[in-house]
Every structure is written in structure tokens, then in C-alpha cells.
Amino acid sequence: MITTETKTALKQLTRETSPYWEAFEQFEKTAKEPEWVRAARKAGISHFVELGLPTLQDEDWRFTNVAPIAKLPFKPVLESTGEGVTAKSLSHFTFAELAGSRLVFVDGHFTPELSSTVNLPEGVKVKSLAEAIAKDPAQVEPHLFHHARSDTSAFTALNTAFFKDGAFIYVPAGQTVSEPIQLLYVSTAKEDGTTAHVRNLIVAESSSQATIVENYVNLSDAAYLTNSVTELVAGDNAVVEHLKLQDESQEAFHITTLAAKFGRASNVLTHSIALGAKLSRTNILTHLAGEGLECILNGLYLTRGEQIADHYMVVDHAEAHCDSHEYFNGILADKSKGVFHGRILVRPDAQKTDAKQTNKNLLLSDSATANTKPQLEIYADDVKCTHGATIGQLNEEAIFYLRSRCIGLETARRMLIHSFAGEIIERVRCQPVREELDTLVWGRIEQNEQKITGNK
Amino acid sequence: MTQPILTIKNLSAGVEGREILKGINLTIRPGEVHAIMGPNGSGKSTLASILAGRDDYNITGGEVVYCDQDLLELESEDRAREGVFLAFQYPVEIPGVNSTYFLKTAYNEIRKHHDQPELDAVEFLKFVRERMKILDVPEDFLKRPVNHGFSGGEKKRNEIFQMAVLDPKLAILDETDSGLDIDALQIVATGVNRLKRQDNAQLVITHYQRLLNFIVPDYVHVLMDGRIVRTGGKELALELEENGYESIIPGAVVPA
Numbered sequence: 209m210i211t212t213e214t215k216t217a218l219k220q221l222t223r224e225t226s227p228y229w230e231a232f233e234q235f236e237k238t239a240k241e242p243e244w245v246r247a248a249r250k251a252g253i254s255h256f257v258e259l260g261l262p263t264l265q266d267e268d269w270r271f272t273n274v275a276p277i278a279k280l281p282f283k284p285v286l287e288s289t290g291e292g293v294t295a296k297s298l299s300h301f302t303f304a305e306l307a308g309s310r311l312v313f314v315d316g317h318f319t320p321e322l323s324s325t326v327n328l329p330e331g332v333k334v335k336s337l338a339e340a341i342a343k344d345p346a347q348v349e350p351h352l353f354h355h356a357r358s359d360t361s362a363f364t365a366l367n368t369a370f371f372k373d374g375a376f377i378y379v380p381a382g383q384t385v386s387e388p389i390q391l392l393y394v395s396t397a398k399e400d401g402t403t404a405h406v407r408n409l410i411v412a413e414s415s416s417q418a419t420i421v422e423n424y425v426n427l428s429d430a431a432y433l434t435n436s437v438t439e440l441v442a443g444d445n446a447v448v449e450h451l452k453l454q455d456e457s458q459e460a461f462h463i464t465t466l467a468a469k470f471g472r473a474s475n476v477l478t479h480s481i482a483l484g485a486k487l488s489r490t491n492i493l494t495h496l497a498g499e500g501l502e503c504i505l506n507g508l509y510l511t512r513g514e515q516i517a518d519h520y521m522v523v524d525h526a527e528a529h530c531d532s533h534e535y536f537n538g539i540l541a542d543k544s545k546g547v548f549h550g551r552i553l554v555r556p557d558a559q560k561t562d563a564k565q566t567n568k569n570l571l572l573s574d575s576a577t578a579n580t581k582p583q584l585e586i587y588a589d590d591v592k593c594t595h596g597a598t599i600g601q602l603n604e605e606a607i608f609y610l611r612s613r614c615i616g617l618e619t620a621r622r623m624l625i626h627s628f629a630g631e632i633i634e635r636v637r638c639q640p641v642r643e644e645l646d647t648l649v650w651g652r653i654e655q656n657e658q659k660i661t662g663n664k
Numbered sequence: 665m666t667q668p669i670l671t672i673k674n675l676s677a678g679v680e681g682r683e684i685l686k687g688i689n690l691t692i693r694p695g696e697v698h699a700i701m702g703p704n705g706s707g708k709s710t711l712a713s714i715l716a717g718r719d720d721y722n723i724t725g726g727e728v729v730y731c732d733q734d735l736l737e738l739e740s741e742d743r744a745r746e747g748v749f750l751a752f753q754y755p756v757e758i759p760g761v762n763s764t765y766f767l768k769t770a771y772n773e774i775r776k777h778h779d780q781p782e783l784d785a786v787e788f789l790k791f792v793r794e795r796m797k798i799l800d801v802p803e804d805f806l807k808r809p810v811n812h813g814f815s816g817g818e819k820k821r822n823e824i825f826q827m828a829v830l831d832p833k834l835a836i837l838d839e840t841d842s843g844l845d846i847d848a849l850q851i852v853a854t855g856v857n858r859l860k861r862q863d864n865a866q867l868v869i870t871h872y873q874r875l876l877n878f879i880v881p882d883y884v885h886v887l888m889d890g891r892i893v894r895t896g897g898k899e900l901a902l903e904l905e906e907n908g909y910e911s912i913i914p915g916a917v918v919p920a
């Protein structure tokens with residue numbers, strides 16, 4: 209028997225998810241795709257309707273309220289909007305001068321006119337995922353949808369149901385792509401609620417090497433949503449560096465998931481740099497699936513105003529002799545908020561695991577907040593797991609030291625803030641990326657500091 | 665007589681209502697090395713901190729004139745730009761700030777302050793390498809983050825290296841000998857002596873006489889309970905070493 213309470217709840221749920229459901233029915237009619245993709249999309253929308261958007265009652269979303277996203281109208285971008293975007297309008301973005309291949313996506317749609325691939329070794333593919341689904345199923349089907357789960361994440365489910373495109377990067381065994389591959393995502397949203405569902409698949413086969421940069425930027429000041437999912441597979445002995453720079457509009461919402469699987473003796477370095485968005489949530493879900501591998505999850509969030517930057521990490525140690533290190537630093541000004549949730553799971557077979565986690569937060573104002581939540585679940589007995597978190601202000605003693613060395617108060621502050629960011633930036637291995645990122649962050653710190661000084 | 669570099673007149677200061685300095689008088693002229701000795705808690709480090717501009721203290725009386733300027737009116741960075749240098753007792757580790765960048769910024773602040781053109785990276789490196797030679801400073805001091813991961817001895821040496829780069833008119837060495845073994849002490853003292861000139865001055869603050877075997881002072885002042893109770897030549901340090909602080913003022917309460 210259905211109680212009144214259940215009825216109300218159902219009605220509520222239907223009202224919340226019906227726009228998504230209706231949009232999906234429309235979208236499905238137009239999509240011409242292989243059956244395995246259609247099935248995944250259907251499963252995606254079903255899971256989404258079951259799960260609904262997360263609330264503060266959801267343990268994994270305790271500190272980040274996505275109600276503002278739920279309130280937005282749902283406007284997935286189903287048609288290409290790239291006509292108005294020119295190479296010139298992209299020239300001022302970070303990494304614009306970076307050598308190497310670059311794919312550009314406008315509101316989640318591949319824009320070939322703005323994209324180019326260069327110096328790709330034999331067998332390496334850097335292309336649109338939509339195209340790869342049609343033409344390279346043998347390389348796509350074994351991986352796509354296998355790592356990012358729709359049944360436990362509403363946003364991944366929604367992405368799976370609605371994604372139009374994204375990047376497909378395939379590096380065959382033993383090949384090295386020496387220049388970074390840049391994926392540039394531009395939002396041109398004119399209306400609130402405009403949603404780009406980006407889906408990427410990166411497959412680095414055994415003993416291959418590649419550096420991938422995901423760069424989220426905007427030509428918009430609307431309250432749009434980027435909901436992207438990247439699946440990353442690093443084969444045995446593969447060496448992969450992955451960096452996501454999020455520099456969305458201050459009005460925008462940014463939800464991304466990097467779901468990754470690492471093979472034996474691989475070496476993977478991921479960076480998440482969060483500068484923009486009113487609310488951003490970055491999920492990094494890693495499955496350490498081979499022995500003797502090493503992975504580093506590195507991250508920096510720099511927020512001001514009322515921004516929220518949330519990082520949610522799962523490091524799943526399934527095999528023995530693996531090292532994982534997480535380093536996340538947050539620099540929080542004004543009334544902004546940083547959230548760090550790091551779960552380390554050490555399964556019974558994962559003996560000799562060495563898992564480290566550090567989250568440091570620098571509060572630049574009395575009203576900034578940081579929430580940090582380590583979560584260690586250890587089912588093996590011969591392991592080393594450490595975690596540490598700090599929340600503090602600029603070191604007064606260090607400021608005095610710098611001042612006593614002729615350096616003015618404002619410069620001293622900036623130097624210390626920059627050095628705090630520098631701890632993270634210096635881990636970026638790809639030199640041109642690191643240098644440009646450093647310049648960008650330094651400039652942003654300077655801007656924020658000028659605002660602070662200006663307010664006084 | 666030449667114009668003094670520093671004149672302290674009847675300086676009193678304290679924290680939270682507790683008086684630490686109770687009327688200090690001291691005059692330092694170019695070319696002079698002064699040592700201030702005293703037991704723990706006598707106010708030595710407070711004096712050094714106040715001269716460098718640490719604002720944890722309330723100045724309750726007196727004045728400090730530095731090269732015809734009211735020193736206490738200046739911000740600490742301006743004092744440094746005008747040539748006051750404090751070698752810290754506990755140099756601060758600043759991870760993430762590259763030493764070369766730090767030194768270049770500091771040095772160029774002085775240049776700007778004196779309306780001189782700033783040195784670019786190449787010019788600065790050339791200049792700083794010369795200074796390094798004078799002090800036999802290892803090359804990696806430039807590459808490491810400021811004091812980060814330095815041993816106690818390396819930190820003190822780095823202070824003297826910074827002093828060599830910034831070339832102060834008045835260098836204040838706050839217990840530079842503390843925590844140093846005899847070899848490190850000798851290296852640091854040699855560095856300080858090489859930087860001594862007829863137009864600058866050094867104020868050496870120390871608890872022990874042993875540093876003064878290497879840095880020979882022109883004047884030794886004994887600071888006790890916030891006052892300079894005796895002033896003499898370098899032989900006063902030896903007398904203190906032999907007889908202890910209690911011999912200076914019989915009956916005085918000397919904190920351990």
C-alpha cells in the first residue's frame with residue numbers, strides 16, 4: 209500500500225526529475241548510436257531518476273549543497289553552438305600557446321575548425337569520442353562506461369544519459385606522446401541552466417606515455433553547468449600525467465568525475481586545479497588494479513567571494529606494493545569554502561601499501577571555511593597509511609622575516625600565498641604546463657590580494 | 665667625532681604591561697663592533713626585535729635615532745631598506761619560496777628605495793655569486809627554498825649570506841652563536857668579520873663569551889634586567905666568562 213507520505217515523496221521526486229526524463233525522451237529520438245551506447249544511456253537516466261540529485265543528508269555531499277543546481281532549469285546543449293567561437297576568442301586563455309595537439313569543445317560539442325593534432329606517433333588517436341564510438345568500437349567499447357559508475361553517482365548517470373561528445377585519446381602500447389595533449393572546453397552559455405555534458409575516454413596502453421590537460425574556460429557569465437566525466441585507463445608500466453584546470457565563470461557550476469584504473473607498475477600523476485565556478489565538485493576515483501604502481505593525486509583550490517570548491521577522492525588499493533600520495537592545498541579568501549574528502553580503501557590483498565594524504569588550507573579571511581574529512585578503511589595488516597590536515601592563516605613570523613629583509617607587507621603576503629600554491633604547482637612534471645600554470649596562479653593571487661587591500 | 669649610526673636614548677619597552685627594557689642608552693658609531701651580553705631574560709632579544717621593527721612590543725619611553733631618522737617611526741621593511749639588518753636567532757623556514765628569487769626581491773627593494781635601477785636576473789646572479797665567494801657559501805643555498813630543510817648551522821650561515829647580499833649599515837646579530845658547534849661558529853664569525861668596514865657597524869648579542877673570541881668587539885655592554893649595567897672593552901667579556909654575571913653587580917638576582 210502506498211502511504212500519503214510516499215505519494216508526496218514520489219510526486220516530489222517526479223517533479224524534480226521529470227524535466228530530465230522528458231529531455232531524455234526527446235534526445236533519445238535523435239541519437240543514432242550503437243545499441244551498447246543506447247543501453248548505457250537508458251541505464252543512466254534510470255539511475256539518475258532513482259538517485260535524484262544529492263542532498264546534504266548524503267554523507268558524500270555533507271558540506272556541499274547542490275540545491276542551486278537543482279533549482280536551475282535543465283537545458284542540455286544538444287546542438288552544436290560553436291559557430292560564434294573563433295580562434296582569436298580563445299587566444300587569451302591559459303595554455304593557448306602550448307605546443308602539441310589540441311581539441312576544442314564548445315558547450316560539449318567537438319569543434320574541428322578550432323582543433324588540430326600534431327606530431328602524433330603511429331597508432332595514437334586524439335579525436336572526438338562521438339566519432340570514435342562510430343569508427344573505433346574495438347578500442348572504445350571495452351572501456352567506455354566501465355570505470356565511471358552511473359548506479360552510484362547521479363551526476364555520472366546524467367552525463368551518461370546526455371553526453372554529446374568529448375575526447376577520445378588512445379595511445380598504443382609502447383608509444384610516447386611527448387607533447388601535452390590539450391582538451392579545451394569552452395562554455396558560451398547565454399542562459400542559466402545551460403548544461404554541457406562532456407565525456408572523455410583516455411586509454412594509455414601498457415608502457416605508453418602521455419600528458420593530458422583538460423582546460424575548462426568560459427566566454428559566458430550565465431549560471432551554466434559543466435557536468436563532465438573522464439574515464440582514464442593506464443596500462444601496465446604506463447606513465448600518465450593528467451591535469452584538469454577549472455577556470456569556469458564565477459556564476460557557473462562545475463561537476464567533474466575522473467574515474468581511473470591503473471595497471472601494474474604504472475605511474476600516474478593527476479592534478480586538479482580549481483580556480484573558477486560558484487560551486488565546483490571534483491571527484492577523483494582511482495582503482496589501483498596492479499602491483500607495484502605509484503600514483504599521485506595533486507590538487508590546488510583557490511577561492512574567493514562565496515565560491516565553494518569541493519574535492520572528493522577515492523583511492524582504492526586493490527593490489528599489493530602500491531604507493532599513493534594525495535596532496536591538496538586550498539587558499540580560501542572572503543566567505544569562500546573548501547571541501548576535501550579523501551577516502552583510502554586498502555583491500556585485504558593490498559599488503560605493503562603506502563598511502564599518504566595531506567590536505568592543507570590557508571584561510572585568508574575570518575569568514576572563509578575549510579572542511580576536511582579523511583576516511584581510511586584498511587583491511588590489510590602490513591600497510592603504511594598516513595593522513596594529515598591543517599587549517600591555518602599566514603605565518604606571522606614568516607611575514608616579519610620577509611619584512612625584515614626589505615620586502616613590503618603586501619609582497620610578503622603574496623610570496624607566502626604563492627609559495628603555498630607553489631608546493632602543489634611544482635609537482636607538475638610537464639614544464640611548459642607548470643610554468644604557465646604558475647604564472648596564472650600568481651596573477652590570480654595578485655588580483656585577489658588587490659581586492660582585499662582595496663576593501664580595507 | 666663622526667656622526668653615530670645608532671643612538672638609543674633611555675628606551676623603555678615591554679609587553680602586556682610587563683616592562684622588559686627599562687631605559688637603555690647606547691651609541692654606535694661607524695666602524696665599531698658592540699657586543700651586548702647578558703643572562704637569559706635580561707632583554708637582549710627584545711632589544712634586537714624592537715630595533716628590527718617587530719611590533720609585538722609597546723614602546724613606553726625613550727627614542728632611537730638611526731642615521732638622523734626616528735627609527736621607531738619606520739616600518740620594518742623600511743628600516744631594512746635603510747640598512748638595518750637583523751640576523752635572526754631562529755631563522756624562519758619558508759618552503760616554496762626560492763632563495764634566489766627571495767634575495768633578488770629583497771636586494772631590488774633596496775635599489776628601488778634608493779632610486780637605483782633594479783638588477784635583472786642575470787645581473788643579480790653575477791652579483792650574488794661574488795658575494796658567495798667572499799663567504800664560501802655553497803651554490804645550493806641559492807637553489808633551495810629559504811631556510812627550508814637547512815640544518816641549524818646552515819640557517820645561521822644563510823643569515824650571514826643574506827647580510828652579505830643586503831650590505832647593511834647596521835647589522836644586529838641576535839645570538840648567532842646559539843646552537844652552533846665550534847666549526848660552524850668559526851665559519852659564521854669569519855663571514856661577519858669579512859663584512860666589517862669603516863662605514864658600517866655591528867651589534868652582536870650573545871649569552872656566551874666564546875663568539876667574541878672570533879668577533880672581537882670594541883665595546884662590551886652588560887645587560888641585566890632591562891638595563892645596561894656596565895660597559896667596557898673586550899676584556900669585560902673575559903671577566904664575565906671567568907666570574908659570571910653575578911660578579912658584575914654583587915647581590916643581583918640572576919635568572920638561570
